[in-house]
Amino acid sequence: MELSREIKDAYFDAKGRNGSPRLAKDLQASGVNVSRTTVARHMRNMGLRSKLSKKFRVTTDASHNYNVAPNLLNREFNQKEPMRACVSDITYICCKDGFLYLTCVIDLFDRKLIGWSISDNLTASGTVIPAIRMANRNRPFKEGMIFHSDRGIQYACKQTVNLLQYHRVEQSMSGKGNCWDNAVAESFFKSFKTELIYGTKLKTKEQMCLDVFEYIESWYNHKRRFSALGNLTIDEFWKQYNIKKQLIKNVA
Known part of the structure; x- marks a missing residue:
């Protein structure tokens, strides 16, 4: 009992x-x-x-005339050090009073959502740009770090390309129509919608913004367990990483 x-x-x-x-x-x-x-x-x-998962749907639009970056990440989703490679994507959220668009930036080292934004429009300035800026504030970008995304116009436009170049980040993009090249970001959105949205009543944009904040900053980044991290939370994974790092330093 x-x-x-x-x-x-x-x-x-x-x-x-x-x-x-x-x-x-x-x-x-x-x-x-x-x-x-x-x-x-x-x-x-x-x-x-x-909660049961549903099929993920693509949000970004790859029909544009901007240059497309090569796939530098090449599905190397398991990184041994922080801020060697990040992935990003955008998804839609259906609300009572319209749609919201959530952008994520994930550090592949520990799967932490280091940057995110929620917007009622799909412009780069409303989605990708604020998410990148938050990510850089939370974990400063390293020169040569890979920033991977799909080929959506929000990632290929000059505003985003110039911002990443300013931080000396290497931009990487998925192959045409290949969702597996950005599997970690898509997996996050699948978990996000399964655990927060599916099976619940439609909410207002205001309420959804509050729920998204709680999900990311309270649940996902601190309490959720990840099979990719050996079923540890991100906080537990970082604790183990720092212990190992200190042991190596002491031996040296």
């Missing part, structure tokens, strides 16, 4: 976003000795399910 309550509390604390593997990791991190299969069994008994 006690375990069922702890599983139920962890499930609702994550707002139904976690399935049994991540719930088990959360419980283990808080000192509860429980396996994934046990959590799954209790979830079935209580009728608890994680």
Whole structure:
């Protein structure tokens, strides 16, 4: 009975976003000795399910006459150091009073959303530019860092190209019509819509902006577990990284 309550509390604390593997990791991190299969069994008994995903849809428009950057990233999604490569993309959010557009910038080292913007228009100045500027404030760009995106006009336009060149960043773009070249950014949007939007009532733009902030800054960047990080949260992954870095420094 006690375990069922702890599983139920962890499930609702994550707002139904976690399935049994991540719930088990959360419980283990808080000192509860429980396996994934046990959590799954209790979830079935209580009728608890994680939110289901839906097919991702492309938002950016690649029909333009701007130059297209080569694919420098080449699907090297696992980076060993921070700020060696970032990926970015844009998605739409349907609201009661129209559409919003969310832009993300993700550091491939730890999958952290280091920059983002939410806008009611698809101009570069409303989407990509503020997201890039936030990313640079949170984690200053390194010279030669790869910034990867699709071929959308917001990324290919002079305003974005000039900003990235100013920071001495190498721009990279996916192959034509190849969503797998930007799989990490698309995976984020799939998780975002599954965990925050699908299965809920339409919200106003104002309420959605608040919910997006909470999802990114409270949940995704600090509490969500990632299979790419060994089912650690970003904070836990950074703690391990800094410990290893200090050990190497001490040995040297």
